[in-house]
Amino acid sequence: MVGGCWTSVGEETNHLSQATASARLLFHLSTMRLPATLALLLTIAFSTVNAQDVATTLYPYIYKDLSNWPCVRLLNATGTIGCQVLNSATGILQMVQSQTDLNNFISSGGLPGEKYAIVMPYGLMTTQNLRNLGSSNKLGGVIAIVNTTSGPLPQPQSSSPDSTCPNCEFGLYANDSQPYVWNPQGTSLIYENFDFPIFALDPIDPFSVDMYNTIALSANYNANKSYTNYPLKAVEFDAFMYGAVNTATCLRRGWCSPVGGLSVYSTPSGALNHGDGKPVIVLSAAMDSRSFFHDLALGIENDVSGMIALLAVADALSKSPTNLTTFPKHIIYTLFTAEAWGHAGSQRFVDDISQPPVCVNTSSSSSFCPYATPACTFPCFLDLDFTRINFDAIESVWELNSVAQSSAPAGSSGFYAHIDDPTLPANQLLVQLLANVSVQNQGGGQYGVQAAGADGVNRRLPPSTVQAFLQKKRAIPAVVVSDFQKQLGNDLDDTFDPAAAGASICAAANITARAIWLQAQGLTTATPVPGSVAANCSLVGVLLECLTTNYSCPYVTGFYNSSNAGRITHYTSIYNWNNPGLIPLLMFNILGNLTASYRGGKCTTIADCSAGQYCITQQCVNTLTRYHDAYGTGLQMNVDGSFSVVDPTKGTWAESVWDQTDLRVFLVISRSFQIVELVFGVVWTGLSVGLVLYTQRFLVKTLKVA
Known part of the structure; x- marks a missing residue:
């Protein structure tokens, strides 16, 4: 051995x-x-x-190689954020457990000439602490403990790594001189740029548990030797990022790729047509979230709760005794990715349906467009079904935002309906409809809906997907349902109660499904809603488990093989036309199954089905469910498949190309002995x-x- x-x-x-x-x-x-x-x-x-x-x-x-969760480099039109190390960095492991310990190390800790890898709780990861460490001239890198094998660590309730108004510079109120501060606890740590490696410890699977145990034992080994008696345990960090300067430069050099992915839209109206004269109701939610360590982004509140609630609404409406295709209004479900990065998914979707692209069909030899039979080669589109949506026919937009009530701020009670313009009667009608339905079906109270502006303060809309629709047409009635009134909650993913979160999500879905059932038929709450139009709380619980802890759950494997997936990241990753990502893939299959207008023969792959059909749950189905490109609207794909910046004022986020990140533990001897060896x-x-x-x-x- x-x-x-x-x-x-x-x-x-x-x-x-x-x-x-x-x-x-x-x-x-x-x-x-x-x-x-x-x-x-x-x-x-x-x-x-x-x-x-x-x-x-x-x-x-x-060496002992360890699985790792690195801080990586991203770029935008003005510069870079995240972490970068040009060469392998090393440091003797030193545990820091408090602010006092950290201050002592910075002022007088360590041996002369040595570099250290500081192991500290995530709660100490403030911008100032990291800057002080970086300027100490004795830092090799940082390892942040997010959680331990004994359970979640206490996290600071008054701190958020995001900005005080996430993505507001790209939203509806970008030109406001004093936008409302939705995230007063924001520190903007996510937007900082560090020239040293930072890795996370979060024991969520067998590999990361091994990593945690190895680092913990090594740090304790050094502590028992007072960090002075050699040999000592050290780590080597490899986290080289190629991207530099800004997105435009990085894309030109081929050192980065656009942050993004594929959004999903679906409708039970298989015969949807741009000129059919029917009003359109849009229900939306986000599919992604972000954190300082992208691979650990989960977002119970930030994306998971709204996403599950939307699926529960689609499931409830699919059980309507009156076929949805006979309703006088279309219902379209939209799930947007890359929302955490400049509202990329929603803004690109709205841009495309509000002003359909002009196709310039070029020869296959001069165009990158990779599809076998594209509907348009430049811009490259597999299909143009999104042009069947008449933007001017959109009657209302509804968003399910944070609805798990797992981290709602103190003083919040029930759900809040946010609107942009309270003087618009149609906005007030949406709020009143939700409030009335919540009283009829939930009895108000813990799950009641009230106007976010009921306290007399007009805060307008929080960061949300519906802002993209209003940026194009401010008069569209729109409402955002959330569990907060005045400020975003602390998204402490590892401390949520699954049962309580599931009950809250189910209640929000139940209220919304019944309200939309009435709205889509032009009915009021005087009309009783059939009992079959109700959210399935068991389904909500299953989805909550699958999307937070076990992607290999039986529900997901009922659609396709997802063995050994476990917990997955909710970071959107980079745009790839051929790889929707695990979350959009699941959303496509679920919505495609719920909105299918025809179910045919058995299948194992799409090749077994007729043209235009999809293979979902081993059946060939007809469904108007599609993917849609999602990357910043400040970016453009060129004929050759490369990307360039066309509008630096809009979303231009890109992720640096990087070598495989490594974290290795080894024994180090004293510098004097190293000289003798040399x-x-x-x-x-x-x-x-x-x-x-x-x-x-x-x-x-x-x-x-x-």
């Missing part, structure tokens, strides 16, 4: 045979009729090959070269080799 890894007899024999063969080859080289210099160079070369082989063999003895190594190398030269000359004289 080598370095904790079992090695087979065959592998050991292979190493021995390689060594024997190398030794024989070196002997033959020294006795061949070759010039002395060439013989020396070849001898050194083969010695180098052997050294590399030895290094590979010894690697497990020296000198010894140089001397040994010199002696080795001298021995080779002597041996070569001896063989020339003894064996009479020219």
Whole structure:
């Protein structure tokens, strides 16, 4: 067993045979009729090959590689955010447990000339603390403990890494001189730029548990030796990011890709047509969230609760005894991705349906468009079904925002209906409809709906997808349903109560489904809503589990194979036309199944179905469910498939290309001993070269080799 890894007899024999063969080859080289210099160079070369082989063999003895959650670099029109390290950084592990510990380390801690990897609770990850560490000249990197194996760590209730008004610079009120502060606890840590590596510890699966235990044991090992008695445990960080300067420069150099993905829209109105004269009701929610460590973004409130509530509404309406296709109004479900990054999903969707693109069909040889049969080669679209949505026919837009009530601010009670313009009668009608339905079906109270402006303060809309619709047409009636009135809640993902969150989400979905059922038929609350039009709380609970802790749940595997997925990130990632991502893929399948107008034969893949059909739950179905590109509206895809910045005032977020990030633990000796080792190594190398030269000359004289 080598370095904790079992090695087979065959592998050991292979190493021995390689060594024997190398030794024989070196002997033959020294006795061949070759010039002395060439013989020396070849001898050194083969010695180098052997050294590399030895290094590979010894690697497990020296290092222990760990799975990791890195802070990565993103770019926009004006610069960069996140973390970057140009070369591998190392540091002796040192645990910091309080602000006092951190201050002491910065002022007087550490040995002269050494670099340290500070292990500290996520609660100490403030901009000022990180800046102070970076300017201390003794920082190698930071490892933030998000949670422990014993359970969630206490998180600061008065702090958020986002800005005080997330994405407001891209929203409906971007030009307001004093926009409302929805996130007063915001520190904008997400927008900072650090030139040292920062990794997270969050034991959420077997690999990250191993990482947590290794770092914790190593830090305790150093603490027991007072961080001074060598050898000590250290870590090496690899987190090189290629992106630099800003998005325009980075895209031009090919060092980054647009942040984004694929949004999903769906409607039970399979015959939807741009000129059919029917009003349109849009129900929307976001599919992504963000955090300082993207891979740990979960967003119970920020995206999960609204997304699940929308699915529960679609499920409830699919059980209407009156077929939805006979309603006098269309209902369209929209789930937008990359909303956390400049409202990219909603703004691009609205741009495309409000002003359909002009197709310039180019030859396949001059166009990147990768689809086999695209509806348009430039701009590249697989289909143009989104042009069937008449933007001017949109009668109202409804959004399900944060509705889990798991982190609602103190003083919040029930749900709040936010509107932009309280003087618009149609806005007030939406609020009143929701309030009346909540009283009729939920009895008000904990799950009642009231106007967010009931206290006399007009805060208008919080950060939301509906702002994109109003940016194009301010007069569209729109409402955002949330569990907060005055400010965003603290999204403490690991401390939520699944049962309480599920009950709240189900209540919000139930109210919204019944209100839309009435609105889509032009009815009032005087008309009784059928009992079948009700949110399925069991489905809500299942979805909550699948989207937060176990993507491999039976419900998801009923659509496709998702084994060993576990907890997944809710960070949108980068735009990829061929890869919707795990969350949009699931949303497409669920909505496609709920809005299917025809179910045909059995299938295992889409190839088994007729043209225009999809294979969902092993059945060929007809459904008007589609993906839609989502990346910043300040970006444009060019004919050759590259991207460029066309409007720096809009969303231009891009993610840097980066090498595989690594975090390795190893033992380090004192600097004085390292110097001794270096000198010894140089001397040994010199002696080795001298021995080779002597041996070569001896063989020339003894064996009479020219």
